[in-house]
Amino acid sequence: MPxxxxxxxxxxxxxxxAGSTAADSFRNTLDLARHAEKWGYNRYWLAEHHNMPGIASSATSLVISHVAAGTQKIRVGSGGIMLPNHAPLVIAEQFGTLESLYPGRIDLGLGRAPGSDQRTMRALRRGLGSDGNDFPEMVRELQSYFNPEQGDGVPGVRAVPGEGFDIPIxxxxxxxxxxxxxxxxxxxFAFASHFAPDYLLPALEIYRTNFRPSDTLQEPYAMVGLNVFAADTEEEARRLRTSHQMQFLNLIRGRTGQLGPPVDNMDELxxxxxxxIVLQQLSxxxxxxxxxxxEQVLRVLEETGADELIVTSQIYDHQARLRSYEILADVMGLY
Structure with a gap:
């Protein structure tokens, strides 16, 4: 225990x-969220991705509502909403609706990447000149719909529901x-070190150095991403991990697909x-x-000084996935 x-x-x-449907994925998501709540996890986030046959959370706000409706107290939110894909007013209304339905439990994590490829960006109706550089303006506009005194929204336009809500961004x-x-x-701030570790420590330094206290936060608060594959034996954990390694291997080869079953030997693939490349990006x-x-989790905490960890486990078998999170909750003293 840390x-x-x-x-x-x-x-x-x-x-x-592989061999399942989005409906199966949503059932597994809710089952995992209910277990996570029982085991003492702090929040449960879902990510916006598009045009990816292996990820079911493209309509992120809807899946957040599905999870929040089926749980009692765990915080539920986005990790994240890719804001350049949307009008800030729409996101303010969606998350104002979620906060109205599940008060005090909703988080709004924002990213500036498209969550997909260039063709899908165009299909999402993004302006051809939008490359994420207007992300700061979009964030401030979104904030203003929750708190109109900030004055960065469109004059005369209100987010209903949304206005006056204290939704953590x-x-x-x-x-x-x-x-x-x-x-x-x-x-x-949350860093995606679970798939992009190279800039983690410099980014944390930039964040902490540039931090200015606000009405939201008086001191910097950083969350670090980590892949976890825990099992009752070392051999089983290594084998479970291969599903994620294969998925990432396909990604760098330019292919996407459903999460496949584990294999005995990645060297054949x-x-x-x-x-x-794979081992570095998933380090x-x-x-x-x-x-x-x-031991590995404590090493990450010592290296980063993270205030919170957010873990993901791309494990093929749902029961093995549940067991991985149960083991982690035990070793971290969550319950």
Whole structure:
């Protein structure tokens, strides 16, 4: 158990595993969320992705509502909403609706990436000149719909529901851009080290150095992403991890698909060069039995000084996925 209490949260990519459907994914998501609540996890986030056959959470706000309706107290939110895909007013209304339905339990995590490819960006009706550089203006506009005194919204336009709600806004990122912006706006920051670890430590430094206290937050608050594959044996954990490795391997090969079953030997599937890329990009991973996972998690906490961890486990078998989160909750002293 860590020397300081560190909340642990879950990022659910709502995987559609090979041979299953989105409906199966949503049932598994709610089942995991109910277990996570029982095991003491802090929040349960879902991510916006599009045109990906293996991820079911494209209509992120709807899935958040599905999870919040089926749980009692765990915080539920987005990790994240890709704001450049949307009008800020629409997101204010959607999350105002969620907060009205599930008061005090909704988080709004924002990213500036498209969550997909260029063609899908156009299909989402993004302006051809929008490349994410207007993200700071979009964030401030969104904030103004919750708090009109900030004055950065469209005059005479109100978010109903939404106006007057204190919905926590997080900025998410994998570089220094959102880290600096989160610091300047005095917002909590979450880094996607579970798939983009290289810039983690510099981004945390940028965030903490640029942090300005706000009505939202008096001190910087950083959350770090981590892949976790915990099992009762080292061998089983290594095997479970291969589903995620294969998914990432396909991604760097330019292919997307459903999450496949684990394999015994990844060396039969990747080249030495591909292996190096995958292992580097997924280096923020804790895999093994309970003692090994505890040691790896503590190392990440010591290295980053994270105020909170958010973990994801792309595991093919739902029962094995539940067991992984149960082991982690135990080693982190969540319950």
């Amino acid at each position: 020397n300081r209490h560190v909340p642990v949260s879950i990022l659910d990519l709502a995987p559609i595993v 997080w900025l998410l990122g994998s570089s220094g851009f959102s880290a600096q912006l989160a610091g300047q706006l005095g917002l909590p 990747w080249s030495d060069h591909e292996r190096a 923020y991973t804790a895999a093994g039995s309970s003692d090994n996972v505890r």
